[in-house]
Amino acid sequence: MTGNQDKDPDNQIADIVETIHEIRDQKETSIEAMIDHLGVASFTPILLFVSLVIVTPLSGVPGLSSISGMLIAMVSAQLLMGRERLWLPAFILRRHLPRRKLDTALSRLEGPLKWVQDVTTRRLAVLATPPFSYLLYTICLLCGAAMPFLELVPMTSSLLAAVVALLSISLISKDGVFALLGLTGLATTVAMVATIGQLLG
Structure with missing residues (x-):
């Protein structure tokens, strides 16, 4: 299972759309099989794909948010x-996903990804290139690490996954606007979790 780091960023979102078609055509539903298909792109599209899956109804599969995090x-x-x-x-690689729910989730991803492919362009690219890109990857790491601990808090896993998705889109397309959207989403999620914590406290 390999991933060449960041090949031509202009093609990677299109690669993910193509990979979704391939995954829907195959019978295998393990995480390993899906990662193997995404291996033709790079690490960052894997982040995008996994985070988008958690935004779909698949997030309701017990334990999947923790595994994905x-x-x-x-x-x-x-x-x-x-x-x-x-x-x-x-x-993690051995984990299988329900076929019907997987098909539904993947079908819902195609349209948004095609829209993203159409609207992304190089804007504020400094926000999606080193050294700032290292901060974005660190935020993705922290969001993922937090998901297993926040799985029982309603909506938090999906919100954190949405942050990772926005940052991944920015890193893939070098579109800093999506980085700003992701950081705004992160601030909103942190504020929401803090408010829930105060209410429960």
Whole structure:
């Protein structure tokens, strides 16, 4: 299972759309099979794909938000370390997703991804390139690491996944506008969790 870090960014979102078609055509529903398909692109599209899945109804599958959060954290960490080969533990790779729910989730991703492909362009690219890009990957890591602990708090996993998705889109397309949207979403999520914590306290 390999991933070449950040090939031509103009093609990667299109690669993900094509990969969704491939995954829907196959019978295998393991996370390993899906990651193998995404291996033709790079680490960052894996972040985008996994985070988008958690925004869909698949987030209701017990334990999936936690598994996906760990996956996001590990991919982000390996990106920050500059690894060229992605390593993931077997207990994550063996996880299978319900076929019907997976098909529904993937069908809902195609339209938004095609829209993103049409609207993204190089704007405020400084926000999506080093050294600022390292901050975005660090935020993705922290969001993923937080998901297992916040899974029981309504909507937080989906909101954190949306932040990761927006930051991933920015990093793939070098569109700083999506980075700003992701950071705004992060601030909103943190404020919401803090408010819930105060209410429960």
